[in-house]
Amino acid sequence: MSANDAKDDAAFCADLVRSHDFARYAATIFLPAEQRRALLALCAFNVEITRVHDQVTQPLPGEIRLQWWSDTLAGQGRGGVEGNPVAAELLLAIRSFNLPVDILLRLIEEHQFDLYNDPMPTLAALEGYLNDTSSALFALAARFAAPPLPEIDHLARHAGLAEGIVRVIARLPYDASRHQSFLPQQLLTAQGSDLEEVFAGKQTTRLRAAVDELLGEARQHLGTAFTLLADVPNEVRPVFLPLSVVKRELARLSRADHDPFAPQTPSRLSTLWTLWRASRSKTFS
Numbered sequence: 186m187s188a189n190d191a192k193d194d195a196a197f198c199a200d201l202v203r204s205h206d207f208a209r210y211a212a213t214i215f216l217p218a219e220q221r222r223a224l225l226a227l228c229a230f231n232v233e234i235t236r237v238h239d240q241v242t243q244p245l246p247g248e249i250r251l252q253w254w255s256d257t258l259a260g261q262g263r264g265g266v267e268g269n270p271v272a273a274e275l276l277l278a279i280r281s282f283n284l285p286v287d288i289l290l291r292l293i294e295e296h297q298f299d300l301y302n303d304p305m306p307t308l309a310a311l312e313g314y315l316n317d318t319s320s321a322l323f324a325l326a327a328r329f330a331a332p333p334l335p336e337i338d339h340l341a342r343h344a345g346l347a348e349g350i351v352r353v354i355a356r357l358p359y360d361a362s363r364h365q366s367f368l369p370q371q372l373l374t375a376q377g378s379d380l381e382e383v384f385a386g387k388q389t390t391r392l393r394a395a396v397d398e399l400l401g402e403a404r405q406h407l408g409t410a411f412t413l414l415a416d417v418p419n420e421v422r423p424v425f426l427p428l429s430v431v432k433r434e435l436a437r438l439s440r441a442d443h444d445p446f447a448p449q450t451p452s453r454l455s456t457l458w459t460l461w462r463a464s465r466s467k468t469f470s
Contacts, residue, residue, distance in 0.1 A: 194270035195222050198229035201271065205232045208456050211467050215464050220329040223282060224424075226274035229326055230254075233271050234292065238299035247300040253295050284327055289325075291317045300366060302364055304380060307371040311353070312346060314367075319352070320345025326424045327417075340413040343406045348431045350403035354438050358448045361386050369435055370406065372398050384404040386446045393445070400439050407431060411469065429463030430456055 194294065202210040202225055209228045213221045241247040257272050258279075278284060295317040305311050324333075331337065331455035333368060353360075353367040360366060366383045373379055376398070378391040410428055434451070463469040 194273045195225070198225045198274050199271040201232055202228045205236065206425055207453055208430045208460075211453070211457050211460050212423070212430075215423045215426055215460070216330075219281075222274070222327045223278040223392070224326050226271070226278045227322065227329075227387040229271045230275045230289070231292075231322055234296050235299070237296065237334050241300070251293050251297060251300075255290055260346065265364075278329075282326060284325055288317075288321050292321050299365075304370050305367045306369065308369045308399075311350075311367065311369050315346050315349030316342060318345070319349035323348075323425065327421050330421045330424055331418050336413065336416050340410055340417055340425065343410040343413065344425055344428055344431075347403045347407035347410055347435070348427065350399055350406070351431050351434050351438065354399060354403075354445060355434060357383075357396075358386065358446050361446065368395060368399065388444050388446055396445050397439075400435065403431075403435055405441075407435060414469070415467075423464070426460055426463055426469070429459050429469045432469070433459050 199210070200325075202213075206228055210225070213224050213228070215261075216224060225330055237247045237250045241250070254272075257276075279286065279289075295314050297325065298314060305314070320342045323344045324338050327341060328336045357366075357368070361383050363385050368383060370380070372395040373383070373392070376391045376394040378389065378395050382389055382392045407428065410425070414422065414425060414428075433455075437449075437451075438445070
């Protein structure tokens, strides 16, 4: 591959993440160039995997796309791999930073759940899903800055759970419109709510109580993550800058006057401001 081709692949990944996951894109600005390129490749891969759910109307085509990625990462891909800029950049990042492919393969496998309208049964099931997706992204991203350490993986777990739960609630209007719900049935049932209320797209007292309980879980994980952040090497801290955006979104979603079925996309300027301010504070506040 020529230098120009590699540059084009990197630019493609950056544009993809900027368009579909602006908070993560903006957070990479605070990383050194080599780390930033690798992280953008990882984030672009995540965008590709999570978008499969939105790009298909039936599970089978989605399964085929996810299998292509699994085969590619397992070294079984044939034809078209070199022509895929995200795959090319991700494979480069894997080689350069010795990323464990098995974590990426589990991420793909977990996102097969997205292709079906099966309900999320319990809070433990949701946490398992998020641990292998959102938490895995943080853990892998940290490897671009420092060797793996138990304290970093512990931080990544709680960071991913907090971010993932907030994302589940923020996406509630869209998911409900597709008759899909990542809200644990366990929490809905405990509050006397059900999936019919979720899919109706209107807030009820019972449904709001279930959402508030899930927000409480996110609040606990975020608090633990901020506490653990003090114990990791300084060079790793920028990887966790997205937690400042999670903190902001958690506060917004927790307001008593917030309707979980009213879509709201924060401005890019406010996201940049949140990240910049956090980058200048040891507590990300």
